[in-house]
């Protein structure tokens with residue numbers, strides 16, 4: 001199943017990088033939600049996530065002809081996304097320095113699904129708070145590897161390609177992050193119940 | 197027998213989740229045959245799966261569906277075209293109303309040139325006024341258009357002092373009529 005999806009993606013990438021617009025559209029459709037969510041996990045703002053997702057796909061379309069290994073498309077796309085998010089924070093910190101940023105820390109507040117259910121709302125708020133506390137407490141690479149692995153569902157090899165690090169380094173970061181995760185009771189307990 | 201009672205420690209359990217193949221062969225063998233350790237590992241992985249499911253379930257969806265490539269480039273090209281057009285207009289505006297000294301000099305030169313052209317045109321108009329016919333025709337006519345005898349001019353436009361005013365009348369009376 002996963003292999004056939006990889007095969008399908010590889011074929012689409014091959015056509016798209018030779019200018020096939022229909023294949024490009026299909027690639028955008030396939031990865032749109034994944035990329036939107038990965039940006040959202042890192043920006044905590046739906047609006048920023050929407051804008052950045054659009055920019056990431058623009059960048060993808062522009063750079064696609066230069067992609068050499070079609071099998072590495074997913075990690076290549078995530079790399080574009082991470083770089084774009086890094087630029088976003090760089091720009092934001094400059095604006096903050098000059099006091100011209102209109103930043104509002106939305107802290108994962110604007111969610112649409114089941115927004116009327118107060119228990120759901122409370123649980124969601126609690127979850128994101130615990131998630132934020134845990135991930136922000138991790139060193140940069142541990143945090144990035146942990147989120148890529150368990151929130152973005154990338155494999156070790158894909159993470160290594162995305163971050164341009166070797167697999168053993170990725171595993172070491174992941175091991176350290178998981179060790180801290182095991183020692184963090186808040187998020188740990190919350191996850192026992194799973195999705196309500 | 198003893199090896200079956202030594203379960204995976206915390207570090208080994210974490211490594212088993214990171215990558216089971218990285219465990220030492222003896223530990224891997226134990227894991228493959230120990231239901232207790234398998235259950236601990238499964239439980240840990242379930243928690244991490246829950247984390248993935250919850251991040252997904254508690255995230256919003258993008259409000260808009262992805263825009264097709266053609267539309268993206270149309271959206272991108274339209275403002276680019278408008279900006280380009282505005283830039284051209286701006287450059288033209290600056291060109292025409294440039295306050296820089298170099299173009300001031302150019303404008304002075306241009307004005308002098310225009311003045312020269314104007315004066316040349318005025319001379320030509322005067323020539324045409326006074327010599328409406330070429331010299332050949334003036335020779336045939338036997339006169340110069342530029343010259344009228346004093347007598348002729350006095351006849352057409354009499355001088356003031358040669359006029360006689362009747363008392364009580366502002367109307368001038370021509371001397372020539374009175375004589376006749």
Ligand SMILES: [Zn+2]
Pocket residue numbers: 200202203204226230231232233234
């Ligand atoms: Zn065991």
